[in-house]
Amino acid sequence: MTVHREVIRAIERAPEGPGIGAFFDFDGTLIAGFSATVFLKEQLRRGEVSPYEFLELLSAATQFSMGGVGFSGLMTTAAQFMRGVRESDYIDFGEELFEQQISRKVYPESRALVRAHQARGHTVAIISSATPYQVKPMARDLDIEHVVCSRYEVEDGVFTGGIVRPLCFGPGKVQAAEDLAERFGIDLDESFFYTDSDDDIELMERVGRPQPLNPNTKLTEIAEREGWPIRRFKSRGQPHIIDYVRSLAATVSLVPSAVAGIPIWALTGSRREARNFATSLFADVSSALIGLKLVVRGEQHLWSRRPAVFVFNHQSKADVVIMARLLRRDIAGVGKKEIKDIPLIGKTMELAGTVFIDRANSSSAIDAMQPLVDAMRNAGKSVVIAPEGTRTISPRLAPFKKGAFHLAIQAGVPMVPVVVHNAGDVAPKGDFVFRPATVEVDVLPPIDTSNWRSETIEEHVAEVRAMFQRTLGQEERRAA
Structure with missing residues (x-):
């Protein structure tokens, strides 16, 4: 395809082979918006989350965005409401939401980036703080084999209400990339990482080719200071x-x-x-x-x-x-x-x-x-x-x-x-x-x-x- 040629030009100039990593954040990077919002709205609509639980989750999310609680605290709050739910049911729920809502949120340009890296033989992975129930259906659709996410604890096929540590957030994303590099012989100094958030600054600084994609205000400031290439896609998101x-x-x-x-x-x-x-x-x-x-x-x-x-x-x-x-x-x-x-x-x-x-x-x-x-x-x-x-x-x-x-x-x-x-x-x-x-x-x-x-x-x-x-x-x- 030639439609997104300008978007993928830098990839076509990069070395070929699996020794080059192409790592993608999920929410705001591969898709417009936040998949967690889609999940929560649908659970609320179905009555699977009570108004009280919704307000508690909303409070935790607000505190996280304002720096009052860490990502671990946010995930711990969310995990508590999953206690007793069968994982297989939640997997099916994630597949259903992917089919009905999330699939249409993927940026066409991001899809082109993924395919361009795959065409160069790069090792493509999604490294996301979201859960696999949000990410894996999209990864399968994009033919992305490697997915590293944050996880809820599961015993005997049922969520316990706990979380699996370390979470895939901040330094946890760096660890995920380094683990992939060790397993597949990836040179991180030649690798790409795409994200929209300054929450991922540690991994952006760890790879040799940081790629701010639809960056938030703070990441935009950092990218401009560091001379990183900034891309913004308007092909998805809230219409006018x-x-x-x-x-x-x-x-x-x-x-x-x-x-x-x-x-x-x-x-x-x-x-x-x-x-x-x-x-x-x-x-x-x-x-x-x-x-x-x-x-x-x-x-x-x-x-x-x-x-x-x-x-x-x-x-x-x-x-x-x-x-x-x-x-x-x-x-x-x-x-x-x-x-x-x-x-x-x-x-x-x-x-x-x-x-x-x-x-x-x-x-x-x-x-x-x-x-x-x-x-x-x-x-x-x-x-x-x-x-x-x-x-x-x-x-x-x-x-x-x-x-x-x-x-x-x-x-x-x-x-x-x-x-x-x-x-x-x-x-x-x-x-x-x-x-x-x-x-x-x-x-x-x-x-x-x-x-x-x-x-x-x-x-x-x-x-x-x-x-x-x-x-x-x-x-x-x-x-x-």
């Missing part, structure tokens, strides 16, 4: 009012774009040309409102073999805009049936030729897609569909369903893979707000499906998915 306004305008622009096509239909009698005009207008207007830019490689493959089944990996609601902007005309799409119930937008998409399917009912979904086969055979239209079936929470590719492949076989048309690298930068799953971003897309050559058969469809699914994996650089990754 104007961001909500832009996002709402981009979403509803589908309706006026469709209305703008009505005069063409009325004056020419061509419903098809009216749809094409509306699709292209929506793509351009919504892109401008979002601040969406595309870097497209293999653009000629969008037009070389039509009609076709265009398949794309689905990370974001922005994919609708991206695919409309790429394909422009003579297309029909597939959407989940819930979209049909959205006022105005659902009806507009239906009139534009979108087929809505019930993902929970595979037999009805197959029947519902028959009009798409007819559209390709009789009207020369192409179909755009996401074989994953739903949005993923990260660029990691999910398993492919067979519907798109059956469509290509039945219609006798080629399949064109459209690999979208980073649509989640615009709007990760679960976010309403669109954020300005540049998205990279690779359009692969059309695949001849004339020799495909239903009996061998599993092979074709695996072959096409492998193409996506190679293009995304995920050959070694397991499907989520």
Whole structure:
């Protein structure tokens, strides 16, 4: 990828190999905000933390921030409320919160930093004062093998209410880095450490390449004095009012774009040309409102073999805009049936030729897609569909369903893979707000499906998915 080239430039100039460490703090560095806040709010919402317990935890956090109590005291207070909870239940809770909330908080630029270090063969680790229940799901998603955290004490699978010392805070982070260095032969004088907080000053001073990332006021002062490079990312965090306004305008622009096509239909009698005009207008207007830019490689493959089944990996609601902007005309799409119930937008998409399917009912979904086969055979239209079936929470590719492949076989048309690298930068799953971003897309050559058969469809699914994996650089990754 070239989108975050400026962010990773220093890494590309660094020596290669596992002897270079790349250590990341978690809260405020890899993700925007604090994961502990997410956990506490959800526990309060579920009634798992009483108002009294919440106030006690809030008091401890306030005292910690003002220097009245150390990190050990804060962790001790938090651990007391975990007494008697099964660790396996809390692991599941952490996974659930990662899926629903924390995954969309990761900075795209931080993800790029991690991948750049991995590409150089560096030993990448998260060294965080947070607990593994907050950190490990994200580490797995980022393919980070080494995680050093603060831990609650567990006996027989149940939290005791105590903490495991030493905690991973202050000098404890230095010890964690030195332990990793001893185990893996890392030269700390050539290693990187990324953090947002002056709480980590000991480790910042221990490594040779300190990297202040979204630094707080005190760390900013230290970094400016020491001449350390400062980076601030604005791609995540609390949106402003104007961001909500832009996002709402981009979403509803589908309706006026469709209305703008009505005069063409009325004056020419061509419903098809009216749809094409509306699709292209929506793509351009919504892109401008979002601040969406595309870097497209293999653009000629969008037009070389039509009609076709265009398949794309689905990370974001922005994919609708991206695919409309790429394909422009003579297309029909597939959407989940819930979209049909959205006022105005659902009806507009239906009139534009979108087929809505019930993902929970595979037999009805197959029947519902028959009009798409007819559209390709009789009207020369192409179909755009996401074989994953739903949005993923990260660029990691999910398993492919067979519907798109059956469509290509039945219609006798080629399949064109459209690999979208980073649509989640615009709007990760679960976010309403669109954020300005540049998205990279690779359009692969059309695949001849004339020799495909239903009996061998599993092979074709695996072959096409492998193409996506190679293009995304995920050959070694397991499907989520």
